[in-house]
Amino acid sequence: MAGGPLEGIRIVDLTAVVVGPMATQTLADYGAEVIKVETPAGDILRDLNGRAVTPRMSSKFLHLNRNKRSLVLDLKQAAGREALLRLIARADVFLWNVRPSAMERLKLSYDEVRAVNPRIIYCGMFGFGRGGRYREKPAYDTIIQGGAGVAALHHRAMGEPRYVPIVMADRTSGAVAVQMILLALVNRHRTGEGASIEIPMFENMAKYVLEEHMYLKTFDPPLGPTGDPRLFDPGNKPVPTQDGWISISANTNAQMFALFDAIGRPELKADPRFCSVTARFANVTELYVIRNAGLKQKTTREWLELFDALDIPALPYHTLDTLMEDPHLNDVGFFQKTEHPTEGKIVNMALPNKTSFGGRKDFLPAPKIGQHSVEILREIGYDAAAIAAMIASGITIDGRLNSPDS
Numbered sequence: 001m002a003g004g005p006l007e008g009i010r011i012v013d014l015t016a017v018v019v020g021p022m023a024t025q026t027l028a029d030y031g032a033e034v035i036k037v038e039t040p041a042g043d044i045l046r047d048l049n050g051r052a053v054t055p056r057m058s059s060k061f062l063h064l065n066r067n068k069r070s071l072v073l074d075l076k077q078a079a080g081r082e083a084l085l086r087l088i089a090r091a092d093v094f095l096w097n098v099r100p101s102a103m104e105r106l107k108l109s110y111d112e113v114r115a116v117n118p119r120i121i122y123c124g125m126f127g128f129g130r131g132g133r134y135r136e137k138p139a140y141d142t143i144i145q146g147g148a149g150v151a152a153l154h155h156r157a158m159g160e161p162r163y164v165p166i167v168m169a170d171r172t173s174g175a176v177a178v179q180m181i182l183l184a185l186v187n188r189h190r191t192g193e194g195a196s197i198e199i200p201m202f203e204n205m206a207k208y209v210l211e212e213h214m215y216l217k218t219f220d221p222p223l224g225p226t227g228d229p230r231l232f233d234p235g236n237k238p239v240p241t242q243d244g245w246i247s248i249s250a251n252t253n254a255q256m257f258a259l260f261d262a263i264g265r266p267e268l269k270a271d272p273r274f275c276s277v278t279a280r281f282a283n284v285t286e287l288y289v290i291r292n293a294g295l296k297q298k299t300t301r302e303w304l305e306l307f308d309a310l311d312i313p314a315l316p317y318h319t320l321d322t323l324m325e326d327p328h329l330n331d332v333g334f335f336q337k338t339e340h341p342t343e344g345k346i347v348n349m350a351l352p353n354k355t356s357f358g359g360r361k362d363f364l365p366a367p368k369i370g371q372h373s374v375e376i377l378r379e380i381g382y383d384a385a386a387i388a389a390m391i392a393s394g395i396t397i398d399g400r401l402n403s404p405d406s
Helices: 019-029 059-064 078-089 100-105 110-114 141-147 150-158 168-191 201-213 253-262 266-270 277-282 284-297 300-310 327-331 373-379 384-392
Strands: 010-014 033-038 068-072 093-096 121-126 195-200 245-248 314-316 335-340 344-349
Touching: 010 019, 010 078, 019 033, 019 059, 019 068, 019 093, 019 121, 019 168, 033 078, 059 344, 068 373, 078 384, 093 168, 100 121, 110 121, 121 168, 141 150, 141 168, 141 201, 150 201, 168 195, 168 201, 195 201, 245 284, 245 300, 253 266, 253 284, 253 300, 277 284, 300 314, 373 384
Parallel strands: 010 033, 010 093, 033 068, 093 121, 121 195
Antiparallel strands: 245 314, 335 344
């Protein structure tokens, strides 16, 4: 048994790349049974992330698809669609991330799916809400970052538009999907009714960006421009020390006054430009210039020891490589080396959030394509002859690790 609070919840996962797999892995990590339904071509993420030990098992795929089983179905063939509906009839959640029109062409609309399972939570993740003119546009993370103003944040701060080098629109929308699915499950527990959920990436990221940066255009008429000037200030970045950089954020009066003392500028505590939160916000550029000059007096380690003593929030500036050596992450057992049946030893990350009820008790390594096709088809009522016929016609793939064809 999987264990965890979602044990007994079955999710049919018709998603690929990052946004959907991230959502379903989160649910799987807490006990949900996730069946990853792939086309015969497989999830593109299997091939999208550079070198791998064996083909079609990229590093990012490994990080986003643990605790899932893989079933291959060609949904363009009637028998493939029939198998999927059999699976959905036994499921609690059906998650997908293609354009709604594609689901309609496959005859997998909400009405068609709930006809076989009225209690299903039907969750679609796609680029743009159905009510707008962009609804038929294809979308990936970079498209949403550019359209929702994320790249413009870098433009305003640094002088040229850039995408954030992490698929943040995918990951943000994936987290939203988890929230909405859990809300729908609670609602079903109370009412007995299934639900349809739409997760449009564009609208979610527009909300994400504008909650932070609508700023003075929040008011009608506007009191000023968009954009939080504190966040756009050139000084808002890791600060140079004698031997490197440090990340520091002093916001309260107690923190900032302690920082003024630490850098040898105690007189600034009474300076009208810096004596309150409101004053410091209005004079943030001058504040950062003074702070940054002061922090060049000591090494990073010296500042970290002093700031710990003064209770000023600060951490080392990490690169990706030094992050993997962080002593706190080592203390909490964040990195865990596991043995994958085909990829050998890999580095996984532990669940960062701790609860009294815990997460999943067992662990399923990320699957090869079609690794569980045969066993899942058996579970939903197909006999050996029917499965063999589906393999022969290309509807499914037998990817079992001990299969002669694997």
